[in-house]
Every structure is written in structure tokens, then in C-alpha cells.
Amino acid sequence: MLQRIVSLLLLILFVTAAPIASLQASAATSAAPSHIDAVLLIDVSNSMNKSDKNKIANEAMKMFIDMLSAQGDKVGIVAYTDKVQREKALLQISSAGDKQDLKDFIDGLSRGAYTDIAVGMEEAVKVLENGSDPGHEPMIVMLADGNNDLDESSGRTQSQSDQELDAAIETAKQKGYPVYTIGLNADGKLNKGILAGLSDKTGGKAFTTDSADDLPQILSEIFASHLKLKVVPVQSITANGSYQEVTVNVPNSSVLEANISIMSSQPVTAKLTDPSGKSIAIPSDDVLLSKSSSYSLIKLISPEQGDWKLQVKGVPKDKIDINLVFNYDLELKIDALPSAATYKKGDKVEISSHLFSNGAQVTLSNLYQDMKAVLLATDLDTGDVQEIPLDNSAAVFKGTFELKDSHEYELKVRAEESSFYRESDVLKINAKTGTVATSPPAAGTKPGGEEPALEKSSSKTPYFIIGGIVLLLAAAVAFWLLRKNSTRGFVGQMVVEVLDGNTGEKTYPQYKKLSAFRGKFTLHQLLQLAPELKESEKLVFTPGKNDRLLLRGGEGISVERSGRVADTSRGLELKSGDRISVALQTVDKTILLEYLI
Structure with missing residues (x-):
């Protein structure tokens, strides 16, 4: 489960980093941030003695720090009760010693009386405001139980706390600081609403757990999600007291770092061999080692492409999970379209996109061929999203998009392979006007600079004007009627869980507010376009009457309600409290959904 949370954290960090480029941009920059600025915000009040009596939150934060790049990222820490107990401003990581300083600071945290979430949030926002690099991606990771316990004697x-918290949330939202909350519910007193609201309003994500032992895994998922990386399960083994060998494949030379996480409840020892068969010391110049009571993390710096052999020895019968997360020096850019070109209904737009490494365009065709690339085209008028496969037979991703209607479109390219994905910035095309926006000529002159010839007035002019106004009004009414259904909003929220058929494990419930959608949305969009769950795009939700949802499904996807297969071809109505399950075919996973108002 730790590995799933690693990929989620990295994914989230990356999703929040995607800006929108205009059609006139000479070239779109990659949505992948090179570095991040993270503030770890932790409740250290006495209530956490029950929520996290073994201080697993400290271990989780230390693992998060270990997974960051060896150089360049920044980390700050805020520990709060009803006041800021201790604080560390953003520290840029330049060496292993910097990471150790941060971990030593975490080990020195102590508990105190009372709790005021607003105090912690305000300070975390200030830390980012005062030290965040404009070129980095900011984020706040909050570990708390969501409950305030104010000191009555303070007055x-x-x-007052609620007002200050709302103000801090608004500042975080305006400045682009997503807040990822991890709710600790060991004593059953978690305030999910407060933490979910923090995440929803700032573009972050909320997690909950009944056991603090899950924290390292959750933080790992957040880390991976924020950087648009995938956690690659290497192997799970049951220790037998001897060295057991597993293969770690480094797919290409663009890997900056390979993070090998070894999760185990008992101590482990490891040996490493590079692709040439040479034994590599752990640690050494290009191999870093971090250890704690619950994990070991081996970081390979600029590793050689090929199969590395990892030998792991643990206590007999101890379960050891080994996972891999790569940090890549790769950007994806979509080629700019000609600024002088015109675009209208029926036109076909040629799209091309390239990978860049260290600022230089990648020309190795095999790197492109190892990936799957698609063009994601969003019709802003209807909300429809097309996914068009792109050709990757050469050192470029290319394809064609047809403007089927006089609408506005957003285009971006997504490329992925087993260990990561990248998304380009967005290109906007307006097929309503037919042209790229340009400055009009000065009023009263022709393009050539001549004075315009005055035309004789006509007695019919007022009628033409009135007729034109009537036609415009009629067109506006017709357009409004056509758009009314496609822009209807949604109410309520969806509780989402994912059940793994292989392990029997179920993810933490995620509360997805539906108010952000208009007209319709797919289950795949609700799942934040997770690549392995792409099959879920066949299920489409639209607003129903009396605050209900209508679910329609395509062929080859099974939906059950109350233990029975439901017919979604004509629309399945869902009211508040209804639960359904969606069994996927391409992966052995089931999506569990509950609609709530």
C-alpha cells in the first residue's frame, strides 16, 4: 500500500503543475516541475497520543524527505498545537546532510496541549510565501485528526479560528498551494469534513487511515502522484534468512534517480550488482542508503541502463515489499501551431510533440517507441474529451485532430510507459472565430492606411439593424436551449474506493465533490485519469431530476447494484445513499462508489 501512496503523491504534485499555453506561444513548456517546495504540517497536540502513539507520522515524513531528489527540492516543517510549537523554514536540499538535518528536526518534535488548525495552516502558507522558489512546485502535506481543542482561558x-482558517485556505488557493491532508482516525474521532474541505478547496487530495502504520505508504503515494510518476512493483517476497535476488530494470538513460523502497517490519540487509555484473557498495558515491524502523530506501544516482540485481536478506517469514520509483530528466512539449494560421469547422490540425532531456530535444526513436502517446482534445463547449492515439514510429509523437464544430478546444499530449507519464501544456484553438486572435486595424483606416470611402446612407439601414438584432436574439435563445442540458451542474459527492482483486486490499475512501463538473463526466475523470483505470471512461454520469444521477455504460464493463448486474445502456438512476460496484476487465480491480448529498 505504501507504493500506491507514493505514486499518488507524485501524481498529485504533477497534476497541479500543468499551466495553459496560448495558441500563439512559440513552444509549450512541460507540465513536469523540475523541483518541488513542500511544507510538512503536523499536529503535535496531545490528542495525537491516541491517533499516533508510536509517532509513525515522524517516520512517514522522514521517508517523504528521503524520496526527494538528492539536490534541488526544498522542505519546510511546521509543528503546531494551538500555537506554532516548532518551525523550520524551507531548506534547499544540497546534500545528504541537509536531509539528515530535516530528519533530526522531526525527531526532536514534542507534544503539547490544545489544537488550533488555523494556526498551523496560516504558518504553512507563510513558509511557502516567504521561501518558495517561483520555478518550483509548492505543496503542503498535513497530518492531523481534524479536531480543534481551544484553550478557553485564551479567550x-x-x-475566530474558522474565519482565520478560511482566510488561509483562500490564500493557498489563490497562490496555487495544494494541501494534501492525511486524517488519523485511530480513536474514531477523525473530523473528515474539515480535512476534505482543505484539500478540495486548494486542489489537493484527502486521505484517511485508521492505523498510523499506513502513513509511510500514503506519503509515498502522494509523492509519486505529484511528480506524475508510477510506482513499479518489483517483487514481494517472504524472507527465509538467506539472500533472495530480484531484478530492478532501469529502462533508459534518462533516469536521474531510481528509488528502491524496501518495506518490512524487521531489519533487512541488501547487496547490489550493476548491469555489467559488478558489485556496487551500499552506500557509495552513486548509491545512497536511508534506513528507519519501517523502511530502507536505496537511491541510485544516474544509474546505468539495464538490469540491476538486488539481493535482500530478512528475518525468516517476514514479508518484504520492494517497489521502484524513477525520477526522470524528461519533459514533454507540444509543438506550437503557426500564429498566422486560421482554424474553422472542418479543418484538420496536424499535432506533433517531442521529448526533451536537460533542455535538448530527444532524438532517440526507441525512447518514443517504448511509450504510448495520445492527444487529449477537450471540447470546452460540451465538455467532451477525445483521446486520439498518436504515431510514435519515429522520434516524434504525431497525429491529426479534426475541428468537427465551431467550438473552442483545448489540446494536450500525454505520453506514458510503465514507470512514469508526462503531459504537455495546453494549446487552445478557437474555431468559432476561424482565426487566431490578432490586433484589429486602427479605427477609421484601411489596412493600407487610406481614409475609408463614405457610403451613402440608406433608408433600409434601420431595418437591417433591427433584423440583425432579432436574429442575434433568436440565435442566443437557441444556443442557450442547446447548452442548457450540457452545462447543468451536479450536487453532492461520490465516495470512491478501489478494491484490488489480487491482494484483497482496499484504498482509503476518497470524497469527490461533483460541483466542479458540468453537463457530464466519466468515471475515468472522477478517478483523475489514472492510466491503469482507463477502461472506466466507458461509464458516463449526467445530472438527473431531483438531485439524482444518471449512469450510462458502454459495452464490456459490468456494473452491480445490490449484488445484481444493472442495465446501464438506458441509464441507471442513482439517488443519495445508492452504492454500486464496477468490475474492470483489463486490471483485476473493482471500483466501489457511493453517491451522497
């Missing part, structure tokens, strides 16, 4: 009221 501070809950209303």
Missing part, C-alpha cells in the same frame, strides 16, 4: 473562539 479565542471557534468562530
Whole structure:
């Protein structure tokens, strides 16, 4: 489960980093941030003695720090009760010693009385405001139980705390600071609403757990999600007291770092051999080692492409999970379209996109051929999203998109392989006007600079004007009627869980507010376009009457309600409290959904 959370963290970090480029841009920059600025925000009040009595949150934060790049990222720490207990400003990581300083700071945290979430949030935002690099991707990771416990003798009221928290949330939202909350619910007193609201309003994501032992895994998922990386399961083994060998494949030379996480409840020892068969010391110049009571992390710096052999020895019968997360020096850019070109209904637009490494365009065709690339085309008028496969037979991703209607479109390219994915920035095409926006000529002159010839007035002019106004009004009414259904909003939220058929494990419930959608949305969009769950795009939700949802499904996907297969071809109506399950065919996973108002 730790590996799933690693990929989620990295994915989230990357998703929040995607800006939108205009059609006139000379070239779109990659949405992948080179570095991140993270503030770890932790509740250290006495209530955490029950939520996290073994201080697993400290171990989780240390693992998060170990997974960061060896150089360049920044980390700050805020520990709060009803005041800021201890704080560390953003520290740029330049060496292993910097990471150790941060981990030593975490080990020195102590608990205190009372709790005021607003105090912690305000300070975390200030830390980013005062030290975040404009070229880095900011984020806040909050570990708490979501409950306030104010000191009555201070005179501070809950209303005052709520107002200050709302202000801090608004600042985080305006400045682009996503907040990822991890709710600790060991004593069953978690305030899910507060933490979910923090994440929803700032573009982050909320997690909950009943056991603090899950924290390292959750933080790992957040890390991976934020950087658009995938956690690659290497192998799970049951230790037998001897060295057991597993293969770690480094797919190409663009890998900056390979993070090998070894999760185990008992101590482990490891040996490493590079692709040439040479034994590599752990640690050494290009191999870093971090260890704690619950994990070991081996980081390979600029590793050689090929199969590395890892030998692991653990305590007999101990379960050891080994996973891999790569940091890549790869950007994906979509080629700019000609600024002087015109675009209208029926036109076909040629799209091309390239990979870049260290600022230089990648010309190795095999790197492109190892990936799958698609063009994601969003019709902004209807909300429809097309996914068009791109050709990758040469050192370029290319394809064609047809403007089927006089609408506005957003285009971006997504390329992925087993260990990561990348998305380009967005190109906008407006097929309503037919042209790229340009500055009009000065009023009263022709393009050549001559004075315009005055035309004789006509007695019919007022009628033409009135007729034109009537036609415009009629067109506006017709357009409004056509768009009414396609722009209807949604109410309520969807509780989402994913059940793994192989392990029997179920993810933590995620509360997805539906108010952000208009007209319709797919289950794949609700799942944040997770590549392995792409099959879920066959299920489409539209607004129903009386605050209900209508679910329609395509062929080859099974939906059950109350233990029975439901017919979604004509629309399955869901009311508040209804639960359904969706069994996927391409992966052995089941999506569990509950609609709530």
C-alpha cells in the first residue's frame, strides 16, 4: 500500500503543475516541475497520543524527505498545537546532510496541549510565501485528526479560528498551494469534513487511515502522484534468512534517480550488482542508503541502463515489499501551431510533440517507441474529451485532430510507459472565430492606411439593424436551449474506493465533490485519469431530476447494484445513499462508489 501512496503523491504534485499555453506561444513548456517546495504540517497536540502513539507520522515524513531528489527540492516543517510549537523554514536540499538535518528536526518534535488548525495552516502558507522558489512546485502535506481543542482561558473562539482558517485556505488557493491532508482516525474521532474541505478547496487530495502504520505508504503515494510518476512493483517476497535476488530494470538513460523502497517490519540487509555484473557498495558515491524502523530506501544516482540485481536478506517469514520509483530528466512539449494560421469547422490540425532531456530535444526513436502517446482534445463547449492515439514510429509523437464544430478546444499530449507519464501544456484553438486572435486595424483606416470611402446612407439601414438584432436574439435563445442540458451542474459527492482483486486490499475512501463538473463526466475523470483505470471512461454520469444521477455504460464493463448486474445502456438512476460496484476487465480491480448529498 505504501507504493500506491507514493505514486499518488507524485501524481498529485504533477497534476497541479500543468499551466495553459496560448495558441500563439512559440513552444509549450512541460507540465513536469523540475523541483518541488513542500511544507510538512503536523499536529503535535496531545490528542495525537491516541491517533499516533508510536509517532509513525515522524517516520512517514522522514521517508517523504528521503524520496526527494538528492539536490534541488526544498522542505519546510511546521509543528503546531494551538500555537506554532516548532518551525523550520524551507531548506534547499544540497546534500545528504541537509536531509539528515530535516530528519533530526522531526525527531526532536514534542507534544503539547490544545489544537488550533488555523494556526498551523496560516504558518504553512507563510513558509511557502516567504521561501518558495517561483520555478518550483509548492505543496503542503498535513497530518492531523481534524479536531480543534481551544484553550478557553485564551479567550479565542471557534468562530475566530474558522474565519482565520478560511482566510488561509483562500490564500493557498489563490497562490496555487495544494494541501494534501492525511486524517488519523485511530480513536474514531477523525473530523473528515474539515480535512476534505482543505484539500478540495486548494486542489489537493484527502486521505484517511485508521492505523498510523499506513502513513509511510500514503506519503509515498502522494509523492509519486505529484511528480506524475508510477510506482513499479518489483517483487514481494517472504524472507527465509538467506539472500533472495530480484531484478530492478532501469529502462533508459534518462533516469536521474531510481528509488528502491524496501518495506518490512524487521531489519533487512541488501547487496547490489550493476548491469555489467559488478558489485556496487551500499552506500557509495552513486548509491545512497536511508534506513528507519519501517523502511530502507536505496537511491541510485544516474544509474546505468539495464538490469540491476538486488539481493535482500530478512528475518525468516517476514514479508518484504520492494517497489521502484524513477525520477526522470524528461519533459514533454507540444509543438506550437503557426500564429498566422486560421482554424474553422472542418479543418484538420496536424499535432506533433517531442521529448526533451536537460533542455535538448530527444532524438532517440526507441525512447518514443517504448511509450504510448495520445492527444487529449477537450471540447470546452460540451465538455467532451477525445483521446486520439498518436504515431510514435519515429522520434516524434504525431497525429491529426479534426475541428468537427465551431467550438473552442483545448489540446494536450500525454505520453506514458510503465514507470512514469508526462503531459504537455495546453494549446487552445478557437474555431468559432476561424482565426487566431490578432490586433484589429486602427479605427477609421484601411489596412493600407487610406481614409475609408463614405457610403451613402440608406433608408433600409434601420431595418437591417433591427433584423440583425432579432436574429442575434433568436440565435442566443437557441444556443442557450442547446447548452442548457450540457452545462447543468451536479450536487453532492461520490465516495470512491478501489478494491484490488489480487491482494484483497482496499484504498482509503476518497470524497469527490461533483460541483466542479458540468453537463457530464466519466468515471475515468472522477478517478483523475489514472492510466491503469482507463477502461472506466466507458461509464458516463449526467445530472438527473431531483438531485439524482444518471449512469450510462458502454459495452464490456459490468456494473452491480445490490449484488445484481444493472442495465446501464438506458441509464441507471442513482439517488443519495445508492452504492454500486464496477468490475474492470483489463486490471483485476473493482471500483466501489457511493453517491451522497
